[in-house]
Amino acid sequence: MTDGVDQLVEAYHALGNAGHGDLVWGHIALRDGSTGGFWMKAAGWGFEEVTRDRLVLLSSEGSVLAGKGPRHVEWPIHAEILRARPEVSAVVHTHAGAAVVFASLATPLRAISHDGVPFATPDVPRFTDTADLIRSSDLGAGLAATLADANGVLIPGHGLVTASATLAEAAMYAVLLDRACANQLRALQAGGPLLWSDASEVAAKQAMWTPASLASGFDYLVRRAHESRR
Numbered sequence: 744m745t746d747g748v749d750q751l752v753e754a755y756h757a758l759g760n761a762g763h764g765d766l767v768w769g770h771i772a773l774r775d776g777s778t779g780g781f782w783m784k785a786a787g788w789g790f791e792e793v794t795r796d797r798l799v800l801l802s803s804e805g806s807v808l809a810g811k812g813p814r815h816v817e818w819p820i821h822a823e824i825l826r827a828r829p830e831v832s833a834v835v836h837t838h839a840g841a842a843v844v845f846a847s848l849a850t851p852l853r854a855i856s857h858d859g860v861p862f863a864t865p866d867v868p869r870f871t872d873t874a875d876l877i878r879s880s881d882l883g884a885g886l887a888a889t890l891a892d893a894n895g896v897l898i899p900g901h902g903l904v905t906a907s908a909t910l911a912e913a914a915m916y917a918v919l920l921d922r923a924c925a926n927q928l929r930a931l932q933a934g935g936p937l938l939w940s941d942a943s944e945v946a947a948k949q950a951m952w953t954p955a956s957l958a959s960g961f962d963y964l965v966r967r968a969h970e971s972r973r
């Protein structure tokens with residue numbers, strides 16, 4: 744039986760193995776019910792290198808409450824989204840390559856595959872106040888306001904952020920958003936896309952991404968990451 748912090752370690756390994764690591768940058772946060780703060784990895788480690796000992800517990804104001812190592816300067820991303828969205832327990836921020844390239848095109852994200860469905864409602868929001876690091880509470884709050892109640896947000900020139908009630912969902916949304924961006928980039932290279940799901944079909948297709956199906960996809964990513972570590 745794994746507790747929440749163990750699942751956070753698994754989420755790092757899963758997203759690292761899924762190609763979301765950027766050397767030692769990007770991070771996943773998990774709300775801590777007892778303190779009102781959140782767990783995330785200490786700065787300086789790659790996703791694949793995360794262990795329980797390399798996590799830090801931060802207060803909602805960014806103070807280190809437990810764990811060793813420096814905090815990431817972009818901790819306000821997590822603090823402010825968790826503050827703005829009480830139903831959210833997990834926030835993912837990565838510099839996933841396809842998302843960064845796609846965001847530079849300022850093109851609406853179309854649901855040309857199942858991957859885009861959680862975001863094409865009708866488009867994924869973009870945070871454009873800055874492409875620099877989100878190192879202040881003001882910027883974090885602005886990002887949270889842009890995300891609003893969406894599943895994810897693109898930050899042109901920087902990366903993506905996803906949020907949800909569970910680690911499995913937030914991690915899967917990061918994977919799905921980057922895949923949706925990669926698919927559309929391929930379609931654009933081929934002269935398209937010409938066909939995509941309209942709003943009513945997107946609404947109907949939301950039913951495929953249940954908490955159970957997202958958890959199933961996440962479990963697969965965890966197993967695959969575990970296999971790769973043998």
Ligand SMILES: [Zn+2]
Nearest residue numbers: 769817836902
């Ligand atoms: Zn970043």
